[in-house]
Amino acid sequence: MPNISNRGASMPPSPIRKLVPYAEAAKKRGTKVFHLNIGQPDIETPAAILDAVRNTKMNVLAYSHSAGHESYRRKLVEYYGRNDIQVTTEQIIVTCGGSEAIMFAIMSCMDEGDEIIIPEPFYANYNGYAVGSDVKIVPIPSGIETGFALPPVQDFEKAITPRTKAIMICNPNNPTGYLYSLAELEVIRDxxxxxxxxxxxxxxxxxxxxxxxxxxxxxxxxxxxQHAILLDTISKRYSACGARIGAFVTKNKTVLDTAMKFAQARLSPPSFGQILGEAAVDLPANYFDAIHEEYTARRDLLVSRLQQMPGVTCPLPGGAFYAIAELPVDSAENFCKWLLESFEYQGSTVMMAPASGFYATPGRGVREVRLAYVLNLDDINNAMDCLEHALVAYEAQKTKTKVVTQL
Ligand SMILES: Cc1ncc(COP(=O)(O)O)c(C=O)c1O
Structure with a gap:
């Protein structure tokens, strides 16, 4: 059999999906699994935008312009304008999800061996894009003790080498939920x-x-x-992960023209998704009010329950729908596996993402988990009951094992 590529072999598996076989086995045993491991929002996709797709009449499902439908890009200009982002239709390339926008940015700005500085922990799929383009991620640590605030300027300065081409941030952050302030963004800008x-x-x-x-x-x-490239997606905004629509936006014409060549090579973004995205810009102005209220309540419940558990540290995140918690266990990964393999409380267990997979520095985050609060309040409460009992049971069985080993 011919060998696969070194690049393929060094591609890391997704830390979010690593435990899936254990969750499947738990479900087969009849255990209910509360999924706090993955950022798939449970909020319904707005009916109006699904209807826009349903009501589309077309005889041929054709390729669109490689940069996306012009009518959609015009709508996006309106949407960005409402968010204090002044751009033109020519500065936008519609992409297949935010994922493709990230890929276009790395491929357009960086060569093999170039370095990109990213505060860690970071969205683990960045590793995949870096491996795919032979780019080196240089992590600089942010920690739970500061609530994952921006690392000090000196840490960036120390990490910069002649190969450094870019800094990457995720704001608000996945996996930490941290929202950067204007002062922090100005530090990065400078x-x-x-x-x-x-x-x-x-x-x-x-x-x-x-x-x-x-x-x-x-x-x-x-x-x-001339420096900034906005990587965007409608996946989370409108609970439309399956639409596969994102955007690559920059005022730097050379970067845009370069990304456009990659966009042409993949022909076009999906047409139905663009129709959905275009309709979404016309959702009522108060569309996000109820969603904010719901996520704020979920965050507050999740974090306060975690903070009440002995030995657990969990800073209050300012954005996204994730929180990182440090648990009183030696290995969060082993604990997460044990939760799925060996534990249930009232017929249920909890699935969380071990946070070490979001760090590039070995040994960091080993006692931390990422929790996505994408469940309703009742389920979050039940999941937290489950976790609270699990931490007690885990400690008890560890002590028991120790006694047995010593005998
Ligand atoms: C931080 C971040 N960026 C990008 C993406 C990719 O989004 P998309 O579904 O639009 O490809 C995700 C998805 O979870 C994400 O969390």
């Missing part, structure tokens, strides 16, 4: 300008900001016009 770096800004969770705080886009930071 570093990018000082060292002539691109800023790749993944803003997949722009709408999910809490406590009255507003999201600030990298594209609206003055001085960064």
């Amino acid at each position: 570093i990018c300008i000082r060292h002539n770096l691109f800023l790749l800004s993944d803003e997949a969770y722009r709408e999910f900001c809490y406590d009255g705080n507003k999201h600030i886009s990298a594209l609206s930071l003055p001085g960064l016009e």
Whole structure:
């Protein structure tokens, strides 16, 4: 058999999906699994945007323009304008999800061996794009003790080498839920300008900001016009992960023209998804109000329950729908496996994502898990009951094993 590529062999498995076989086995045994492991929102996709697709009359499902339907890009200009992001239709390429926008950015800005600085923990799929294009991710640590705030400027400065081409942020952050302040974004902006770096800004969770705080886009930071690339998606915004629609947006014409060549090579983004995305811009202005209220209540419940558990640390996230918690266990991965393999409380168990997979530095985050609060309040409460009992049972069985081993 011919060998697969070294690139393929070094592609890391998804930390979010690694435990799936254990969850499947638990379900086969009849155990209910509360899924706090994956960011698939449970909020219904708005009927109006699904109807826009259902009511579309077409005889041929054709390719669209490689940059996306012009009518959709015009609508996006309107949407971005409402979010203090001033762009033109020519500065937008519609992509197959935010995922493709990330890929286009890396491929357009970086060569083999170039380095991209990313505060860790970070969205684990960035690893996949970096491996796919032979780019090196240089992580700089943010930690649970600061609530995952932006690492100090000196850490960035120390990490910069002649191969550094870009900084990448995710704001609000997956997996930490951290929302960067204007002051933090200005720090990043100044570093990018000082060292002539691109800023790749993944803003997949722009709408999910809490406590009255507003999201600030990298594209609206003055001085960064030639550096900033906005990586966007409608997946989370409208609970439309399956539409596979995102956007690559930049005011840098050379970068845009380069990304456009990659866009032409993959022909076009999906047509039905664009119809759905276009309709979404016309959703009522108050569409996000109920969603904010729901996610705020979920976050508050989840975090307060976690904070009440002995030995658990969980900073209050300011955005997205994720929280990271440090647990009183030696290995969060073993604990997460044990939850699925050997534990149930009132017929249920909990699935969480071990956070070590979101760090690039070995040994970091080993006692942490990422929880996605994409379940309704009752289910979050039940999941937290389950987790609370599990932590007690896990400690008890560890002590028992120790006694047995010592005998
Ligand atoms: C931070 C972040 N960026 C990008 C994506 C990819 O989104 P899409 O479904 O649009 O490809 C995700 C999906 O979970 C994400 O969490």
